Amino acid sequence: VLVICLLLNSPTLFVGTFLIECTETASVLQNASQDSLVILDELGRGTSTFDGYAIAYAVFRHLVDKVNCRLLFATHYHPLTKEFASHPHVTLQHMACTFKPISDNLTDQQLVFLYRLAAGACPKSYGMQVALMAGIPKKVVESATKAA
Secondary structure (H helix, E strand, O other), X not given: OOOOOOOOOXXXXXXXXXXXXXXXHHHHHHHOOOOOEEEEEOOOOOOOHHHHHHHHHHHHHHHHHHHOOEEEEEOOOHHHXXXXXXXXXXXXXEEEEEEEEOOOOOOOEEEEEXXXXXXXXXXXXXXXXXXXXXXXXXXXXXXXXXXX
16 A cells, blocks of 8 residues: 655745645656555646646546556546546546525525535536635625636
8 A cells, every 4th residue: 555645835845836746746656556545636736727637637547547546536627527437447426515595595505515425527616606605705706707
């Protein structure tokens, strides 16, 4: 069993999050075998969407097709799930959630996390709902929704 504990960005090291992420991923790629369980969470998040997606895609492809290890790969790159949906060794699952009404207005709903896996890829992004839950002002989130 290969165990690698990923580090958080540390200002005392004067290194960026993405460099740390890539260094740790390189270690995984160099040491993983078909007997390994590899867990990668949000690979590529520390750089541009295009570069992050490309790196996540290539690492995923390598671990699934070349290393043939067991892999738990969490991502917000929705197109990545489409790339691997028909792969014979890949099962897509997502964290289930639902909405509950918070007023009589049918459009006023709050996202509720169910903390269980559900079959298939996540049907959509819930970033705007999470932003509201985190306290970002509604006007700002509405502006972000228009820009998305």
